[in-house]
Amino acid sequence: MDPIVIAITGASAQQIAERALQLLLGKKYKVSLILSRGAYEVWNSEIGVNIPLDPNLQKEFWLNRLKVSNGKLECHKWNDNSANIASGSFQTKGMIIVPCTMGTIGRIASGFSLNLIERCADVHLKEKRPLILSPRETPFNLIHLKNLITLYEAGATICPPIPAWYTKPESLEDMIDFLVIRLFDAFGENLAPLKRWNGPKI
Numbered sequence: 001m002d003p004i005v006i007a008i009t010g011a012s013a014q015q016i017a018e019r020a021l022q023l024l025l026g027k028k029y030k031v032s033l034i035l036s037r038g039a040y041e042v043w044n045s046e047i048g049v050n051i052p053l054d055p056n057l058q059k060e061f062w063l064n065r066l067k068v069s070n071g072k073l074e075c076h077k078w079n080d081n082s083a084n085i086a087s088g089s090f091q092t093k094g095m096i097i098v099p100c101t102m103g104t105i106g107r108i109a110s111g112f113s114l115n116l117i118e119r120c121a122d123v124h125l126k127e128k129r130p131l132i133l134s135p136r137e138t139p140f141n142l143i144h145l146k147n148l149i150t151l152y153e154a155g156a157t158i159c160p161p162i163p164a165w166y167t168k169p170e171s172l173e174d175m176i177d178f179l180v181i182r183l184f185d186a187f188g189e190n191l192a193p194l195k196r197w198n199g200p201k202i
């Protein structure tokens, strides 16, 4: 099975990425994970957790934190541009960036691949493989919106973390699950059961 590339950048809503990772590894998907430099900062300031930089230590950290014993996870440093996933010759199932900052959106839209996340997104577009972007910012400025259109036109799917209330969520966890499952709907994978809209009950 080819891996799914999950990239986490330094936007708010890291919990969505964490839950996605937990569901994927729990279902034995193979995951290649990259955190941007900004993501480590957000984990530190929003969640009060210092994620290890070293790929092996980080793999241990995630497996312990997510309570998945045998997940097929490979962690990469954001600046490791010689990683397997930096090349189009390495096969993947596709890539999801969640949450995705406006900085990362802008750099991918302009083809300015500074780090492994941006390079890998560039590769997914050129190889015409699925690239799902979950941009998190509010409000968007004109530059953000134009960059999102550029990426959409280049083949990416834009799937922002926007909640819905028709599933009658009872907790933040319900809401996060909704966002994660809809994200993977866009990727073509049914990650977990979800109360879906089935028309109004008369």
Ligand SMILES: Cc1cc2nc3c(=O)[nH]c(=O)nc-3n(C[C@H](O)[C@H](O)[C@H](O)COP(=O)(O)O)c2cc1C
Residues within 6 Å of the ligand: 008, 009, 010, 011, 012, 036, 037, 038, 039, 041, 042, 045, 046, 100, 101, 102, 103, 104, 136, 137
């Ligand atoms: C606590 C915190 C929350 C942030 N939230 C966002 C956000 O929601 N969206 C965004 O575009 N940038 C956000 N930023 C700013 C980015 O982290 C910053 O622009 C960073 O350089 C992005 O780098 P990256 O795209 O490589 O992760 C946040 C920063 C911090 C410290």
